[in-house]
Amino acid sequence: MPVTAVESRFTTADGCGISYTLRAASEGPSRIVLIHSLALDRAIWDSVAERLADRAAVLTYDARGHGRSSRVYGPFSMQQFARDLAELMDHVGWPSAIVAGCSMGGGVAQAFGGLFPQRAAGLGLIDTTAWYGVDAPVQWRERAARAKANGLGEMADFQIARWFSDGFRAERPDLVSAATRVFLASDLECYGAACEMLGDADLRPYLQDFRMPVAVVVGDEDSATPLAAARQLHEAIGGSTLTILKGQHLTPIECPDQIAGALFTLLERANPENP
Numbered sequence: 001m002p003v004t005a006v007e008s009r010f011t012t013a014d015g016c017g018i019s020y021t022l023r024a025a026s027e028g029p030s031r032i033v034l035i036h037s038l039a040l041d042r043a044i045w046d047s048v049a050e051r052l053a054d055r056a057a058v059l060t061y062d063a064r065g066h067g068r069s070s071r072v073y074g075p076f077s078m079q080q081f082a083r084d085l086a087e088l089m090d091h092v093g094w095p096s097a098i099v100a101g102c103s104m105g106g107g108v109a110q111a112f113g114g115l116f117p118q119r120a121a122g123l124g125l126i127d128t129t130a131w132y133g134v135d136a137p138v139q140w141r142e143r144a145a146r147a148k149a150n151g152l153g154e155m156a157d158f159q160i161a162r163w164f165s166d167g168f169r170a171e172r173p174d175l176v177s178a179a180t181r182v183f184l185a186s187d188l189e190c191y192g193a194a195c196e197m198l199g200d201a202d203l204r205p206y207l208q209d210f211r212m213p214v215a216v217v218v219g220d221e222d223s224a225t226p227l228a229a230a231r232q233l234h235e236a237i238g239g240s241t242l243t244i245l246k247g248q249h250l251t252p253i254e255c256p257d258q259i260a261g262a263l264f265t266l267l268e269r270a271n272p273e274n275p
Helices: 043-054 078-092 104-116 136-150 152-163 166-171 174-186 189-202 227-236 257-268
Strands: 005-013 017-025 031-035 057-061 097-102 120-126 214-219 241-245
Touching: 005 031, 005 043, 005 097, 005 241, 017 078, 017 227, 031 104, 043 057, 043 174, 043 257, 057 078, 078 104, 097 257, 104 120, 104 189, 120 136, 120 257, 136 152, 136 189, 166 174, 214 227, 214 257, 227 241, 241 257
Parallel strands: 031 057, 031 097, 097 120, 120 214, 214 241
Antiparallel strands: 005 017, 017 057
């Protein structure tokens, strides 16, 4: 059955415009939300969404301060981003969904699962962490200050090397260039606010209370949120699974087949009567 993708926009209670894409599926009840990483947009999920869309309705969106959503300035928080998602789900009429996120998006997924457990049918935590460490507030503020002082262009090579493995950069320069263009178009004030949010985030208190199915996924070369961080998530969340892929930090772009497969498995765990 053909899948219809509808792009639209809604406004949060505090006046932030959120741009989103809803891919309607066949008659099945499954729903999946996919949340992007820092300074990118919902396009990181395009290949994954195409693979999922015949089995589930798929909702992707640009977080506040990113992409085509309102570039409102911070301060930002993971909890605020989670509330944005809850309002978006209200807007499209979804009482619950599988919520999966990459990197920053994985943090938002954790906050959503903590704040709205009844609405999270399952969580996909991809190339992410619950806490960047004791030095994170200083380190992330330094990154924000560097971007404001020198521009994002000065950071592009560093980001590309952390996002993608050497082999993928050589094989798919088109996808690398597309992600780089989105990064370079980011608003510096919003980028800085999001960096501060990541530095301040500590989502660890939520983890022990998760009762929904949780899949932790990480690239084996991930240098931004490495395998050790994924293992910590897996060990802290009872009943979670851990999948290690060949890839760097942006596995939704680099490994769409494997990410879609991990999310299919999560769908089956969340809806065993509708595999």
